[in-house]
Amino acid sequence: MLQEIGLWAGFILTLMVFSYVLGDNVLYRLAVYVFVGLSAGYVAVVTYNSVLYPWLQSTVLSGELLQIILGFVPLFLGALLILKGAGPFGWLSGLSMALLIGVGAAVALVGAVRGTLIPLALAPARPELSLPNFLFGVIGVVCSLFYFMYIANPTPSGKPRRSLPVAGMALIGEAVLTITLGTLYASAVLTSLTVLTERVGFIVSRLGAGG
Secondary structure, eight states, rough: OHHHHHHHHHHHHHHHHHHGOOOOHHHHHHHHHHHHHHHHHHHHHHHIIIIIIIHHHHHHSSOHHHHHHHHHHHHHHHHHHHHGGGGGGGGGGGHHHHHHHHHHHHHHHHIIIIIIIIIHHHHGGOTSOOOOHHHHHHHHHHHHHHOOOOOEEEEETTOOOOHHHHHHHHHHHHHHHHHHHHHHHHHHHHHHHHHHHHHHHHHHHHHHHHH
16 A cells, blocks of 8 residues: 555656646645655755764763764864854854865865876876877867956957957867767756656556556
8 A cells, every 4th residue: 555655646746847847836846845855854864873873872972081072073063053143153153164164175176186187197198098089188178278268358449359379279168068068968868868768667567567
């Protein structure tokens, strides 16, 4: 019985989501609200059971002084965030925000260097990467950066105009960005169609089995 209820609930919610094809409506919004609410509840439960509760047991509830101190540090920083709207004490939340932003920026920087810059710099040394592919990648990256460069020379009419080499590289960069975004959009459409096909096939098979 529970499986049948879940099947029909999923089928109805799927139709409510696809009703967006007809325009923004109440059914689509209701389905989105249900999805967001269930996702938030699921994430909260998983976070408590898999992260928060084990962390509390190994730190605050461990009985060891050092572990207890280390456990109260993030709790203290989290409590400072609550003081953001506390009038004269609101500046204390800036300590936690500065730490979060600093750590986040450092992690992002290390990830960008180790995951992007270093592999690109070492790419010519890889035997499986041919020289034309490498040059094509470098030219695409450089021209894409030139597309976002807004330096231009003034003309007698007062309108800024890029020099011919910069304009040509910017045009190539625009083409590279257009192809890249088009590829990403096509990939998203294909993924959506795959999900839709799988979902429709699942519903049809279950309805056929139930009949």
